[in-house]
Amino acid sequence: MIGGLVATLVGSSWASTALRYGVTALAILLFLLALRRSGERVGRLAEQLETLEKTNEVQRRMLEAAARRPRNRDELVDRLRDGGF
Numbered sequence: 001m002i003g004g005l006v007a008t009l010v011g012s013s014w015a016s017t018a019l020r021y022g023v024t025a026l027a028i029l030l031f032l033l034a035l036r037r038s039g040e041r042v043g044r045l046a047e048q049l050e051t052l053e054k055t056n057e058v059q060r061r062m063l064e065a066a067a068r069r070p071r072n073r074d075e076l077v078d079r080l081r082d083g084g085f
Helices: 003-013 012-068 073-082
Strands: none
Touching: none
């Protein structure tokens, strides 16, 4: 029953044309969905990269500040007297 129906649809020219257009539309739809998904992935990766760059900048500033700190109490007293802070 189903085989006969499929054979009739495949044999007719209008069904063949409709099937060709349907397959083409499905291929285009799947391509657009894949493109959208890859765009979302790229957006997430860009956001992660931006966050990582901000974090690295903050850590670099913290390390620079730590390198400039007084090493002992005497250096701290000297800086306070000189107004170096």
